Amino acid sequence: MASPESKSPEQSEKNRKYDRQLRLWGDHGQASLEAAHVCVINATGLGTEVLKSLVLPGIGAFTIVDGKKITEEDIGTNFFLETDSVGKSRAQVATQMLLEMNPDVTGDYIDEEPEQILSNSPDFFNNFTVVVATALTEKTLILLSKRLWELNIPLIVCKSLGFVAYMRIQIKEHTVVETHPDNETLDLRLDRPFDSLKKHIDSINLDEMSFKDHCHVPYLIILYKYLEKWILEHGTLPTTYKEKQQLKDMIKSGMRRDEHDSSNSEENFEEAMNSVNKCLRVSDIPDSIINILNDDRCINLTAKSSSFWIIAKAVRDFIDNEGKGLLPLKGNLSDMTADTEKYIALQQIYHKQAAADVEAVWKRTLQLLRQLGRSSDSILEKDVKLFCRHVANIHVEKGSCIADEYDPKVFDTNVIVQNLENPESMMIYYVMLRGVDKFQAEYNSYPGEFDDQVEPDIVKLKTCLTKLLSEWGCGPLAKDDYVHELCRFGGAELHSVSAYLGALAAHETIKLITNQYKPVHNTFIHDAVTSNSGTFFF
Template identity: 35%
Template sequence: MDEAGAKYDRQLRLWGSHGQKSLAEAHILLLKAGPTGTETLKNLVLPGIGKFTVVDDENVGEADVSNNFFVTQEYLGKGRAETTCELLQELNPDVKGEFVVSDPVEFVTRDSTVLNTFTLVIATEMPEQNLLAIEEALLPHNVPMVVARTYGFIGVCRIVSHTHCVIESKPSPEPMEDLRIADPFPELEAFVDGIDLAAMDSKDFMHTPFVVVLVQLMKKWRAEHDNKLPTTMAEKKEFKELVKQQARKSWGEEENLLEAFDKAFLAYTPKEIPPEVSEEVFSHPYCGTEALPSGLGPFNMRFWVLARALKAFVEDQGSHPKLPLSGKLPDMTATTGMYVDMQRIYKAKADADANAVYDRCLGILQAQGLDMAIISREDVKEFCKNAYYIRVTQNSRISDEIDPAKVNKEDLEMAVMEGVGDSGPQSPLLMYIMLRACDRFHSKHGRFPGQNGRLELADSDETDIQLLLALAQEIGTELSLDSPLNLSSDHAKEFVRYAAVEMHNMAAILGGIASQEAVKLITHQYVVLSNIYVFNGITCTGASFAL
């Protein structure tokens, strides 16, 4: 193992060498270098992103020294962008860091062409109005954004992305591979037909793979039932009893038959194309016949060419289409020779399917006038291997989230519905509404509630409490949910007490969550948050909302 492999060994096990390559090529833009921002970026510097740029126009103050582990007393008065850039770079010499002393919103909006150089934007310490301006600037460039924010004991992580494509969603637990037992392909059927189970001695029979047993039994079943698979509960039970009847010893002594009994459903349940593929990928406009937009970016361009080729592969099969075979074979009781023979058969079929998809890719690339070299055979093999798990997610815009006419009220309603969601006073949804009220307060008064320079609430703060509660109730009225939002002056008092302070323990939690989502966006692996997560540090509970 080389030095880089040894250094990043643990994460290579999670997202592989191709995922690590994506990280190493990533350029991250951090807007605001407070504790939440530095904690998030720290978690990306350590696993080896290629480059980062910190944009901040503030100097290190006493508050930074007290709540940011990356800032010490000696840096008082120095620029936060330069300070955090210097200290973060020390964590990993493989990573290049830069800083820009500028207001983050001005930096993003004054020259939008610079945004094309970034893989991902991380925005922290941003009120609603700033996020709207940044979102508007990012939209034409298809650059995703992770919003990470802590406000006292409350934390929020938000994904802002157009169409995000995932090849390796890696569901957990991992579903059973497509073994084609219910509808074997010709090569598998020929292999199984060539095995005479009746002529085997008990030792060889005990080491015959369950795939062979089930394919033969289902062939016998179909011959006796008008070529039909078991459909009713009674028929399925009858088929499983047929498996039991093959035992030559006391039931339970033959491992291969136990596996066959446990996996009997594979014999009468043909693997279907999941709706996440048929409805979300194949039905997407980019999977049609129109020219693909030039601004998609290299990964997304490859994804949609591959998706179109996969769709054509499926459509060409007629009334009972299948996705390409992955070629993977799970562990099972079998002799080494028989297992290797089966591996060879499944791999050959997987290679043939991948080649068929590759040929269609070449046709699409030519028709679209794209560089034929942007997709390799290895790209196609990886795509076909994960064909059941490709995903496309659509996250709403922040402008939609704050528009009562466009926000997903159904998800909000479920979050507070009695007996379904969390309708208690510490509900994460209530914390979310209070945070939005704080932003509305900021928009009206030029400061956040409670920012009066005092550590404890005084009588004069009652005005802030009353104003903040009224704004929160105003947002609740605009949402017009059926279930009541039990907002009280206690909520407003708590948020006034926070005075928009970031605490490093909360920043560490949110930094972990936000960086995890950032890695998903960069590597196009795993499914990203859809689309906002709220964490209540008082009760250590959280909830996500598709707004």
């Protein structure tokens, strides 16, 4: 079916261009994407793959920081560089090629090494939305990590080394309203019906209905009626399989047959029976949400508190008052077999109650803004509405500083020790990559980078790893297979691995920009040989 024509040709063109992604993160997510400015450090094959997957969906702007010239090796691993570009600025050529992919995007480049910028212009990174870094030395990574941690700007560090892909996300705090859970539970309140819902259902008498009306009652009403009978007899909701089966039998006993056509069954009653497991649940607040609402940042607001925490505090106050111990109602209903008039009547009851809950939270939000000396338009009513609709699944990600992983006085190595006990754990690659960092810092090259140095580099890399493991309080590695493998890579970047990791890093960047979907928590490692992956939190 063709979509209706927009009154604005420009908007219609934009919708057609970004149709599939708008279905994922909506107009407001796209607006956030188009307002973002991302910095990518080093236009390696991996760096340009990250940008490709940001330019195509319409990132607002990007800046490449890279002081290197294009080499023959770059041509073999970077899809966006051509043979006649050897010797030219890698940042400049990559920027020009990437901008050809989407005229909506603006791009710039800085033909300098990141170390120089961090040393000479420390404020350079202040205004970026997200920074993505590839192929950084250990020294530069530590400096960049500390700087962005101070600025509270997200940093995504990526490495593509042979068949190993690594990504680490550094965020001090990241709040997500729209987490898009795979299985979202319905908020029906059948165990604790609000006044207008109870009044409506109580006004319906199933026994006095004709067959035609009886088979067009929304299954939600049927379920409530029989649940009410069950609670009168048993005092509590059915919880076990046996009890739920008994409730289904009660509903089945209330089904009628058409006296003119015995094969004509009541689908609404069948829906009621099928929904017992899905719809019958205790109306409560998930523990994860309780933890957020009890967080000190929610309870003790300041004038600098983010909109997320101010609305969360308004919801907390709502729960203690108008909400009677419950979150604001979502107000959405699933489709069901019913007479249109009866279904719409029920739907409007849920919608009106949800709107009333939003209004109550909105008023409390305005009250909090006044108390904090903030402008009343610093939070919009639509933001409160969005928050209330998704409040049962909001998420707060608390991260750690990458620089701390390089400080033995601060770094908690227990996660490494515990994971290394499992010979199949991807943690071994984290250890290997840290060893490569140490090797690179000491010898200014990758292990195995030069053909005549592979064997000596194996010994050197083993020495670096032994020192590292000793610092962490870990025993030596059981076998040298991984050491030989890393030296065999010679610091090479494989385009297929970089393309995979680049798309993944771009996904995480979009999550951070749009504040939708939960980000990786916080380290991801992938072995392209076995197609195994692992995530770890440091």
